[in-house]
Amino acid sequence: MDFEPTETQQVIRNQVSELCNKFPPNYWREKDRKKEYPTEFVDALTRAGWLAALIPEKYDGPGLGMLEAGIILEEINHSGAVATPCHAQMYTMGAILRHGSEVQKEKYLPKIAKGEIRLQSFGVTESEAGSDTTQIKTFAKKKGGDYVINGSKIFISRVQHSDMMLLLARTTPRDQVEKRTMGLSLFLVDLRSAIGNGITANLIETMVNHETNELVIQDLIVPGENLVGEEGRGFYHILDGMNAERILVAAECIGDSYWFIEKATSYAKNRVVFGRPIGQNQGIQFPIADAYARVSAANLMRYKAAARFDQSKECGEEANMAKLLASEALSKAAEVAMTTYGGYGLATDMDVERKFRESRLYVVAPVTNNMVLSYIADHVLGLPRSF
Numbered sequence: 001m002d003f004e005p006t007e008t009q010q011v012i013r014n015q016v017s018e019l020c021n022k023f024p025p026n027y028w029r030e031k032d033r034k035k036e037y038p039t040e041f042v043d044a045l046t047r048a049g050w051l052a053a054l055i056p057e058k059y060d061g062p063g064l065g066m067l068e069a070g071i072i073l074e075e076i077n078h079s080g081a082v083a084t085p086c087h088a089q090m091y092t093m094g095a096i097l098r099h100g101s102e103v104q105k106e107k108y109l110p111k112i113a114k115g116e117i118r119l120q121s122f123g124v125t126e127s128e129a130g131s132d133t134t135q136i137k138t139f140a141k142k143k144g145g146d147y148v149i150n151g152s153k154i155f156i157s158r159v160q161h162s163d164m165m166l167l168l169a170r171t172t173p174r175d176q177v178e179k180r181t182m183g184l185s186l187f188l189v190d191l192r193s194a195i196g197n198g199i200t201a202n203l204i205e206t207m208v209n210h211e212t213n214e215l216v217i218q219d220l221i222v223p224g225e226n227l228v229g230e231e232g233r234g235f236y237h238i239l240d241g242m243n244a245e246r247i248l249v250a251a252e253c254i255g256d257s258y259w260f261i262e263k264a265t266s267y268a269k270n271r272v273v274f275g276r277p278i279g280q281n282q283g284i285q286f287p288i289a290d291a292y293a294r295v296s297a298a299n300l301m302r303y304k305a306a307a308r309f310d311q312s313k314e315c316g317e318e319a320n321m322a323k324l325l326a327s328e329a330l331s332k333a334a335e336v337a338m339t340t341y342g343g344y345g346l347a348t349d350m351d352v353e354r355k356f357r358e359s360r361l362y363v364v365a366p367v368t369n370n371m372v373l374s375y376i377a378d379h380v381l382g383l384p385r386s387f
């Protein structure tokens with residue numbers, strides 16, 4: 001498999017990089033310090049059409065592939081920016097594209113493509129269920145042509161900077177379904193009317209500048225026409241989107257990793273202590289070289305996963321391995337950069353500490369690396385299920 005970029009991919013990389021350069025480190029430092037949403041950056045990406053990458057031309061999108069979408073997110077993080085405030089706009093619409101009715105596709109996809117609707121929010125996690133999604137308690141009860149939804153969610157991101165949210169809820173109690181993965185359904189919720197009218201969003205402070213919320217859902221009325229796909233099969237509908245999400249998250253990790261390695265390399269060449277550049281010491285240069293080798297290997301897996309996705313081949317194994325390897329390579333690269341910078345690694349104006357904090361999220365979300373290992377053990381190697 002050849003992973004040399006095509007001319008189009010190189011043009012995309014250059015254009016995204018050019019856009020990102022208009023948002024210098026100081027912009028991100030200020031956003032981080034004030035815990036503000038990077039509205040100007042997200043607007044610029046939206047106007048340029050990059051967040052619509054995966055929407056087919058039939059629905060007014062550019063119809064790019066997973067390889068290109070990954071390059072866009074990689075380049076954002078490689079520039080020193082962070083893609084998490086808006087990356088879900090790229091892939092959350094996949095549930096509508098793959099499982100929505102033609103009416104839903106016509107109604108929403110062109111507007112998402114134009115940036116007129118932000119579908120950036122995806123409500124799955126609940127505090128009691130955690131990684132065991134089939135244990136969620138939020139329940140949607142049919143009433144006439146509508147659903148009335150009650151429950152709660154935790155760590156739901158970008159709710160306050162999104163117009164719509166995909167919400168997973170039970171429609172049949174767990175003890176009444178044959179398989180625990182059945183009886184869950186997916187809904188499109190219009191946040192513009194739901195906030196304050198069925199949904200209360202409480203911001204959760206975290207170690208990163210990432211808007212994430214606890215949601216209290218009380219008698220939220222969702223019209224029946226907003227059910228996405230088949231009632232009771234929502235779990236399977238979200239599974240279909242997870243490979244895309246994992247490949248794209250892996251690409252972000254790769255971008256961050258190269259940012260750390262370039263920063264560390266440059267600093268190690270220029271910082272002189274004991275009369276020589278610190279990078280002359282093997283204790284400094286070997287960890288940087290090791291991090292570079294690890295991210296390069298993870299990058300190959302990410303390209304393989306994306307290429308298989310674009311060829312419509314089964315890619316669960318590769319997508320999961322790409323997410324695992326890339327997030328681990330990133331943790332290593334982040335740690336190495338911190339060590340190389342010595343005390344200056346902790347100074348905010350070097351940006352290393354901010355990126356270091358941001359790098360931690362990818363180990364946990366959208367899925368923890370233990371769950372990824374469990375997938376590989378069970379689905380790929382055929383080991384007995386542990387839960």
Ligand SMILES: Cc1cc2nc3c(=O)[nH]c(=O)nc-3n(C[C@H](O)[C@H](O)[C@H](O)COP(=O)(O)OP(=O)(O)OC[C@H]3O[C@@H](n4cnc5c(N)ncnc54)[C@H](O)[C@@H]3O)c2cc1C
Binds near residue numbers: 124158210364
């Ligand atoms: C900033 C942020 C943003 C997020 N955004 C969203 C969002 O937009 N939408 C959304 O739905 N969710 C979101 N999440 C939630 C995220 O997906 C979950 O936090 C994550 O899936 C883990 O769930 P948990 O925190 O409940 O961990 P738990 O399930 O409680 O797990 C805790 C630890 O135990 C390990 N563990 C649990 N069971 C096993 C087992 N059987 N074997 C081995 N290890 C195990 C886990 O791997 C983990 O390391 C976000 C989280 C954060 C922190």
